[in-house]
Amino acid sequence: MSVTRYEIRPGAYADSIVLMHLQSSLAAIEGVEDAGVVMGTPANLELLDANGLLHPDLKAVAADDLVLVVRAIDEPTAVGALGEVDSLLAARRSESGADFRPHGLRSALRLLPSASVVLISVPGRYAATVAHEALDRGRHVFLYSDNVELTDEVALKEKGRDAGLLVMGPDCGTAILAGVGLGFANRVRRGRIGLIGASGTGLQAVTSGIHALGGGVSHAIGTGGRDLSEAVGAVTTLQALDLLGRDQTTEAIVVISKPPAPSVASRLLGAAAGVGKPVVIQFIGHPTPPRAQGNLHFSTGLSETARRAVELLGEPGEDQIESRPGYLRGLFAGGTLALEAQQSLAGLAPLHSNVPILAAEPVADLSRSSGHTILDLGADEFTVGRLHPMMDQDLRLRRLRQESDDPETGLILLDVVLGEGAHPDPASELGPAIADVCKTGGAEVVVLMVGTDADPQGLDEQRVRLEVAGAKVFDDVSEGLAWVAARLAVGSAVVGERVAPSSLEPPLGAINVGLDSFYDSLVEQDAEAVQLDWQPPAGGDERMMALLEKMR
Amino acid sequence: MNIDQANTDAVGRMISARPMLTGVATARDVIPGMRDGLLLHAGPPIGWDRMSGPLRGAVIGALLFEGLASTEAEAIERVEAGEVEFAPCHHHQSVGPMAGVTSASMAVYVVENTEGGNRAYSNLNEGYGKVLRYGAYAPEVLDKLRWMNEVMAPLVARALDGLGGIDVRALLAEALHMGDEGHNRNKAGSLLFTKHLAPAIGEASDDRSAAAGVVRFLGDNALGVLNPVMAACKAMADAAHGVEGSTLVTAMARNGTDFGVRVSGLGDDWFTAPAATPDGLYFSGFTAEDANPDIGDSTITETAGIGAFAMAAAPAIVTFVSGSPSDALNATLEMYDITVAEHQHFTIPQLDFRGTPVGIDVRKVVEFGVTPRVNTGIAHREAGIGQVGAGLVRPPIEIFREALTAFAEKHGV
Numbered sequence: 014m015s016v017t018r019y020e021i022r023p024g025a026y027a028d029s030i031v032l033m034h035l036q037s038s039l040a041a042i043e044g045v046e047d048a049g050v051v052m053g054t055p056a057n058l059e060l061l062d063a064n065g066l067l068h069p070d071l072k073a074v075a076a077d078d079l080v081l082v083v084r085a086i087d088e089p090t091a092v093g094a095l096g097e098v099d100s101l102l103a104a105r106r107s108e109s110g111a112d113f114r115p116h117g118l119r120s121a122l123r124l125l126p127s128a129s130v131v132l133i134s135v136p137g138r139y140a141a142t143v144a145h146e147a148l149d150r151g152r153h154v155f156l157y158s159d160n161v162e163l164t165d166e167v168a169l170k171e172k173g174r175d176a177g178l179l180v181m182g183p184d185c186g187t188a189i190l191a192g193v194g195l196g197f198a199n200r201v202r203r204g205r206i207g208l209i210g211a212s213g214t215g216l217q218a219v220t221s222g223i224h225a226l227g228g229g230v231s232h233a234i235g236t237g238g239r240d241l242s243e244a245v246g247a248v249t250t251l252q253a254l255d256l257l258g259r260d261q262t263t264e265a266i267v268v269i270s271k272p273p274a275p276s277v278a279s280r281l282l283g284a285a286a287g288v289g290k291p292v293v294i295q296f297i298g299h300p301t302p303p304r305a306q307g308n309l310h311f312s313t314g315l316s317e318t319a320r321r322a323v324e325l326l327g328e329p330g331e332d333q334i335e336s337r338p339g340y341l342r343g344l345f346a347g348g349t350l351a352l353e354a355q356q357s358l359a360g361l362a363p364l365h366s367n368v369p370i371l372a373a374e375p376v377a378d379l380s381r382s383s384g385h386t387i388l389d390l391g392a393d394e395f396t397v398g399r400l401h402p403m404m405d406q407d408l409r410l411r412r413l414r415q416e417s418d419d420p421e422t423g424l425i426l427l428d429v430v431l432g433e434g435a436h437p438d439p440a441s442e443l444g445p446a447i448a449d450v451c452k453t454g455g456a457e458v459v460v461l462m463v464g465t466d467a468d469p470q471g472l473d474e475q476r477v478r479l480e481v482a483g484a485k486v487f488d489d490v491s492e493g494l495a496w497v498a499a500r501l502a503v504g505s506a507v508v509g510e511r512v513a514p515s516s517l518e519p520p521l522g523a524i525n526v527g528l529d530s531f532y533d534s535l536v537e538q539d540a541e542a543v544q545l546d547w548q549p550p551a552g553g554d555e556r557m558m559a560l561l562e563k564m565r
Numbered sequence: 566m567n568i569d570q571a572n573t574d575a576v577g578r579m580i581s582a583r584p585m586l587t588g589v590a591t592a593r594d595v596i597p598g599m600r601d602g603l604l605l606h607a608g609p610p611i612g613w614d615r616m617s618g619p620l621r622g623a624v625i626g627a628l629l630f631e632g633l634a635s636t637e638a639e640a641i642e643r644v645e646a647g648e649v650e651f652a653p654c655h656h657h658q659s660v661g662p663m664a665g666v667t668s669a670s671m672a673v674y675v676v677e678n679t680e681g682g683n684r685a686y687s688n689l690n691e692g693y694g695k696v697l698r699y700g701a702y703a704p705e706v707l708d709k710l711r712w713m714n715e716v717m718a719p720l721v722a723r724a725l726d727g728l729g730g731i732d733v734r735a736l737l738a739e740a741l742h743m744g745d746e747g748h749n750r751n752k753a754g755s756l757l758f759t760k761h762l763a764p765a766i767g768e769a770s771d772d773r774s775a776a777a778g779v780v781r782f783l784g785d786n787a788l789g790v791l792n793p794v795m796a797a798c799k800a801m802a803d804a805a806h807g808v809e810g811s812t813l814v815t816a817m818a819r820n821g822t823d824f825g826v827r828v829s830g831l832g833d834d835w836f837t838a839p840a841a842t843p844d845g846l847y848f849s850g851f852t853a854e855d856a857n858p859d860i861g862d863s864t865i866t867e868t869a870g871i872g873a874f875a876m877a878a879a880p881a882i883v884t885f886v887s888g889s890p891s892d893a894l895n896a897t898l899e900m901y902d903i904t905v906a907e908h909q910h911f912t913i914p915q916l917d918f919r920g921t922p923v924g925i926d927v928r929k930v931v932e933f934g935v936t937p938r939v940n941t942g943i944a945h946r947e948a949g950i951g952q953v954g955a956g957l958v959r960p961p962i963e964i965f966r967e968a969l970t971a972f973a974e975k976h977g978v
Contacts, residue, residue: 036849
C-alpha cells in the first residue's frame with residue numbers, strides 16, 4: 014500500500030527547472046513511486062491531481078508556496094525522501110562544470126587572446142593544417158608532431174619567417190619560452206642564457222646543466238631535427254639567433270645541433286658571429302675548431318656547453334664584429350680555397366664565381382666583378398700566356414686595384430700561399446698594393462695565409478708586413494672565413510619579418526592542440542592555457558575533408 | 566567564389582535586421598499565398614501519412630476551428646480525401662512553435678524588418694495546458710483560440726497601432742540581460758512585452774473586463790512573447806537568405822518527424838533527416854517514453870543567435886544542460902566554434918557582454934562535428950496531452966553533410 018507524504022515551504026521560490034530536476038532526483042530514490050515538486054499554482058496543482066499526488070491539504074496552498082510531494086512504498090521511505098530534499102539541492106549547487114574546451118583555434122584564441130604559442134601534437138597528417146592556421150592567426154608554433162612532410166615544413170617555416178613567427182618543429186620535443194616548459198622540458202630557473210636546439214634531449218641536458226651551475230634560461234627554442242638541412246635552410250635557427258640577439262634578457266646564447274649541412278653552417282656561423290653576444294656552439298658528433306673565434310665558442314660535450322655558457326655570462330663583452338656594407342671580392346690564387354670560400358659564404362647573394370658551386374652563379378664577364386664575386390685566378394681562363402698567380406702576382410695586383418676603384422666593393426679577400434715553389438716574397442708586391450687600397454678608405458683587405466714557420470718566405474714576417482700594409486690576416490682559413498661572414502653579416506641579413514621579443518614576454522599563454530599531458534603541464538607551471546577538443550576534420554571522413562579543404 | 570565573404574555579408578544582414586512588431590492581422594489577409602483550405606505547419610514539408618501525433622491533432626483542431634469539419638472523424642476524412650493542403654510555415658514567411666499549425670482565419674503577429682523591408686508572421690501564443698500547438702483540439706482549446714482571435718487579437722492590434730509597434734530586437738536584448746535566452750525561457754521578455762502593451766491596451770479598449778482579461782492572459786503567460794520573438798528571428802534569418810555563395814544556415818525547423826535546415830546560398834531546398842527525441846527533464850508522471858520526436862519552428866531562435874546559443878545568459882534553466890552555471894557558459898561557448906560572428910545587439914553579461922554566437926556555418930558544423938544546440942519543449946507523442954518536459958536536442962549531423970555536398974555540387978567544387 015503506497016503512502017503519500019508532502020511538505021509545503023511557503024514563499025520558497027525556485028525556478029521550475031530546478032524543481033523538475035529535484036523531482037527527478039526524488040523519483041530516483043529506491044522505493045519512491047512518484048514525486049512532485051512544484052510551485053503551488055492552480056495549473057501545477059491540477060498536474061499533481063492528475064498524477065494522484067494532490068493530498069487534500071494541498072488544495073489551499075498559494076502560488077508562491079513550494080510544494081513537495083512523494084509517493085512511496087512505505088512511510089519511512091516517503092519521509093526519508095523528503096528529508097533528502099535539502100541535501101539534493103545542496104549537492105546540485107556544488108556541482109561544477111569541467112573547463113570548457115573549444116573545438117577550433119579561432120574560439121580558443123578568443124578565450125585566450127594573449128596566447129602567443131600554439132602547441133600541436135596531433136597526428137602528423139593533420140598537423141600541418143593546424144600549424145598553418147596557427148601561423149595565419151599570428152601565433153608561434155611548437156610542433157611536436159612527427160611524420161610531417163618536408164615540403165610542409167618548408168612551407169610552414171617560410172610562412173613563419175615572413176610573418177615574424179617561429180615554427181619550432183616538426184618533431185620538436187622541447188622548448189622553454191619565458192620560463193614555461195613546452196613538451197618535454199625540465200624545470201629550470203629563468204635567467205640570461207638563451208638556447209637554440211635541433212635536439213630535444215640536448216636542450217634538456219644543457220638547460221638542466223645550466224640550472225645546476227646556478228645559471229638560468231631566458232628562452233630555449235627548439236627547431237626540429239631538419240632545420241639545419243639544406244632544404245629547410247635553418248630558417249628557425251636563424252630566426253631564433255636574431256631573436257635572442259635582440260632579446261634584452263638574453264646575454265649568452267647556446268646553439269646545439271647535429272652537424273648542419275655545409276651551406277647552412279656558414280650562414281649559421283656568420284649569423285652567430287654577428288649576433289653581438291657570446292655564442293656557444295655544439296655540433297654533436299662533429300669535430301670543431303679548437304678555440305674561440307671572436308664571440309663563437311665551440312664545445313664538444315653537453316656538460317661543457319652548459320659550463321661555457323654560464324662562464325661566459327660573467328666575462329666582459331667580446332670584440333664584436335661590426336658588419337659593413339659593400340660586396341665581397343675574392344681574388345684567390347688557390348682553387349681549393351676559392352671553393353672553400355664559396356661554401357663558407359654561401360649565404361651571400363648574389364654570389365658569382367668562375368668556379369661556381371652551391372648557390373653561386375657563373376660570372377658573366379671575367380674582366381669585371383658584379384655583386385659578390387669569388388674568382389679563382391689560377392683557373393685556365395686567367396692563366397693563358399702567364400704564370401700561375403702563386404708565382405706571378407701581376408694579374409692579382411691589377412685586379413686588386415680594379416676592385417678597389419669599384420665603389421661597390423666592400424671587402425677584398427686574398428689568399429697568400431707560402432712554401433716551396435711559391436713566390437719568394439709575396440708581401441713585397443702585395444704589401445704596397447694593399448696599402449694603396451687601405452689608404453683610399455674604401456674597401457678593406459682580408460688575407461688568408463697558408464704556410465708554416467719553416468717556409469722560406471717566413472710566415473710571421475709575411476704576416477707582419479701585410480698587417481702593416483693594412484690587411485687583416487688570418488692563418489686559419491676557417492677562422493678567417495667566419496670573420497668575413499660576420500663582417501658581411503652573412504645569415505643575419507634577416508629574410509622576412511623579425512620575431513618580436515615582446516611576443517615571448519611572460520606571462521606566456523598557450524593553446525594546446527593534442528596531448529592532454531602537455532596541457533596539464535602548462536597549467537601546473539601556472540601558464541595560461543586552453544586545451545582544444547581537437548578531432549580530425551569531419552571526423553576523418555575523407556570526402557568531407559576534401560570538400561572542406563576546397564571550400565576554405 | 567569567396568565563401569567567407571558571402572557569409573560575412575549574410576550574417577551582417579541578419580545582425581543588422583531590425584524586426585519591429587507592427588501589428589496583428591488575420592492570416593489570410595497578410596501571409597503571402599495564404600488561403601482557405603491551406604494549413605501551415607512547423608518544420609520541413611510533410612504529408613499526413615508521416616505526421617506525428619501532436620501535428621495530426623493540431624491539424625484536426627485547425628479544421629474544427631475553421632469550420633471545415635465538425636468532428637474529428639470528419640476532419641480526418643477531409644484530409645484523407647485530399648481536400649486539405651499542407652505547407653511549411655517557412656514557405657510563407659511564417660513560423661509557429663511546436664505543431665505550428667496556422668489556418669487562414671487565425672490571427673497572426675506581423676513583424677517587419679525595417680532595415681531589409683522583409684516581413685515575417687507567427688500565430689499567437691496560447692499559454693500553457695491543453696493547447697493546439699501540442700495537438701489538443703478539445704472544445705475548450707478551440708474556445709480559447711476563438712477568444713484570442715475575437716477579443717485579444719483586435720485589442721493587441723489596436724494597442725500596437727497606438728504604440729507605433731514594438732522593437733523586438735531591443736526587447737530581446739534587454740530580456741537577455743534579465744535571464745532569458747529567448748527560446749525556452751521567455752519570462753522576462755514576456756513581462757516586458759506585457760509592460761509595453763498593457764497601457765496601450767487600456768487606452769485602446771472601451772471594455773474594461775476585456776482589457777483586463779487580455780492583460781492578465783499576457784501577464785500569466787511566461788511564453789507570451791515567444792511567437793513575436795520567433796517571427797522577429799524569422800525576419801532576421803530571412804534577411805540573410807539567398808546570398809550567393811553563402812553557407813550560412815537560415816532556417817532550422819522540425820515537424821515532429823523530420824529535422825530540416827535551409828542554407829542561404831542553396832535557395833529553397835531543405836536538407837532533412839529524422840528528428841531526434843530531446844534529452845531533457847520531464848514533468849511529474851512523464852518519462853522519455855512519452856516524448857514525441859523534436860517538433861516546432863522555434864529553432865529559428867537558435868538560427869538567429871539566441872535560444873540555446875544564448876544559454877549562458879539564462880542560468881535559471883541550466884539544469885537543461887545537466888547542471889551548473891558553468892555548463893550553461895560552455896553551451897554558449899561551444900556555439901562560437903560553428904558560427905561566423907558575434908551579435909552586435911544580443912550580448913551576454915555572464916561572458917563580459919560578449920555578443921551571442923550568430924550565423925551557423927555549415928562548413929564549421931561538418932568540420933568540427935558539432936551540431937547546433939537547441940533548447941526545446943518536449944511534446945507528448947499523443948495528440949492533445951501537451952508539454953511533458955523540456956530539454957536539449959541537436960539536429961542530425963547528416964543534414965549538414967548533405968547541405969555541404971549540395972553546395973559543392975552547385976558550385977562545382
